[in-house]
Amino acid sequence: MATKEQVVITGASSGIGLAVADELEQQGLQVHRFSRRTGVDVTDPDTLTQAYNELREEPRFLVCSAGISEPGTFPDVPVMSWRRVMDTNLTGTYIAVREHTQRLIDAGKTGAVVLIGSPSGRRPSLDNLAYGVSKAAIVAMGIGLAKGLEPHGIKVHMLCPSHVDTPMLRLRGFPDLNHLALLQPQEVAREVARLLLTDTFTDGQPIYMSRMVAAKQT
Numbered sequence: 192m193a194t195k196e197q198v199v200i201t202g203a204s205s206g207i208g209l210a211v212a213d214e215l216e217q218q219g220l221q222v223h224r225f226s227r228r229t230g231v232d233v234t235d236p237d238t239l240t241q242a243y244n245e246l247r248e249e250p251r252f253l254v255c256s257a258g259i260s261e262p263g264t265f266p267d268v269p270v271m272s273w274r275r276v277m278d279t280n281l282t283g284t285y286i287a288v289r290e291h292t293q294r295l296i297d298a299g300k301t302g303a304v305v306l307i308g309s310p311s312g313r314r315p316s317l318d319n320l321a322y323g324v325s326k327a328a329i330v331a332m333g334i335g336l337a338k339g340l341e342p343h344g345i346k347v348h349m350l351c352p353s354h355v356d357t358p359m360l361r362l363r364g365f366p367d368l369n370h371l372a373l374l375q376p377q378e379v380a381r382e383v384a385r386l387l388l389t390d391t392f393t394d395g396q397p398i399y400m401s402r403m404v405a406a407k408q409t
């Protein structure tokens with residue numbers, strides 16, 4: 192019997208990550224759901240290494256959806272809040288990608304990674320500065336990784352959805368959310384599945400996705 196393709200999803204307990212996990216499971220993959228609720232904290236390399244050590248084989252696919260946003264408007268935001276957001280969104284993504292791709296390279300396997308950015312990275316605002324800056328940095332990281340990992344047969348896709356109807360968005364408490372303009376997590380999940388499971392070209396440039404448009408910015 193053929194073994195199932197394996198995928199690790201960080202931030203799989205809620206929102207986009209949860210929808211991606213369900214979609215990929217439906218499409219026949221074996222899904223490993225990582226989040227603090229399952230004992231994996233992306234800011235702590237040891238918990239990632241331990242979770243990967245428990246898998247029976249190296250998964251080819253990784254989706255980095257773990258992320259946080261904290262309330263507050265600059266300059267009235269404590270440095271610790273800035274650090275937490277950067278540590279989770281940026282360093283946590285780095286830690287997960289590093290763990291995953293090092294294992295693929297060592298095993299001589301090809302694979303693919305999807306990073307979740309945000310249009311906030313193009314226009315960080317003072318009421319969510321750390322978040323926007325972390326997402327801008329992930330885009331830069333994705334471009335570097337895509338080019339650098341291509342010779343190893345590892346693709347890196349950068350998906351930037353806009354306003355997705357998830358607990359994170361609700362917690363931010365936008366007063367004027369236009370519910371009709373919100374993306375559903377399942378729509379983002381289908382796009383992640385397409386990127387991972389079809390032979391889609393990538394140079395790591397962000398793919399922007401909103402209710403009205405899905406366009407690649409060059």
Ligand SMILES: NC(=O)c1ccc[n+]([C@@H]2O[C@H](COP(=O)([O-])OP(=O)(O)OC[C@H]3O[C@@H](n4cnc5c(N)ncnc54)[C@H](OP(=O)(O)O)[C@@H]3O)[C@@H](O)[C@H]2O)c1
Nearest residue numbers: 202204205206207226227228232233257258354355357359
């Ligand atoms: N919602 C939007 O409009 C939107 C738009 C563009 C991009 N995004 C991005 O999409 C990703 C998912 O966001 P979402 O809206 O789905 O938010 P969400 O519903 O709040 O989900 C966030 C997920 O990240 C996990 N997480 C947080 N800190 C973690 C850590 N240190 N280690 C491991 N897992 C951690 C959470 O699980 P635990 O609490 O169990 O750890 C949860 O599963 C984020 O990167 C976000 O920036 C969201």
